[in-house]
Amino acid sequence: MKRRIKLVQQILKEKGLYRGAIDGIFGPLTRRAMAQIEGINPILPITRQVTRFIQISAKERGISIGPIDGLWGPRTNAGFLELEYRLKHGEPQPPWRPDEIEVPNPNRWPVQRTREFDEFFGARGSQIILVDLPYELKLSWDLRAKVRRTRCHAKVADSLQRVLQKVKEIYGEENISKLHLDHFGGCYNERAIRNGTAWSMHSWGIALDFDPTRNQLNWGRDRARLAHPDYHEWWKCWEEEGWISLGRKRNFDWMHVQAARLQE
């Protein structure tokens, strides 16, 4: 409730109706400002007023919200999150539905588990080379262990370096560290996929994991940190090079990114 009232206060402030603190407390100043909004009945319970106001504000900005009924349902909740995002970032939320995310394929990565894939990358564990990383990573399971190089497939090495170089330019090392983008879960590792029998893309050295602690295998975008809007640019860096995020495309295993396309 506090978070909702804060949003209300922020919008009232923008409208020039409120000069108090953005503290999430529905005090006399907030109450008075609210009473000046058309469509808000000050006799209503505070929760109803707040909900109606959020619905009205969303609608004013063209956010689809359903009826203005003062009742907090899933549509109102989605509208609220969108509204909150726009106030913070000054623009609509980037798309997150997998079919809205277009990933180009400039390096012509093959589709995983196809004959084309085998021809492109060869046998598991072949053509593995050591590459320098543009900034220091640390092992997620032992944060004292610094990583300046990693083993990967020779065919993805240049692309991998370009991605991380771009990440470094966009985020800077301070934010990389703050966002745990340097928490590395590994690249080349010959093993089966977790909870499965097929070989993991890690077995060819064409997949990497990041921040596994906060992006656990079965977590969806409601829990996985890498699904947060702060990481939008991060994913764009990978996707510009054709890499596929299982999180972005399948909404699980958000730690994982790979240089192979998925079967549609």
Ligand SMILES: [Zn+2]
């Ligand atoms: Zn992985």
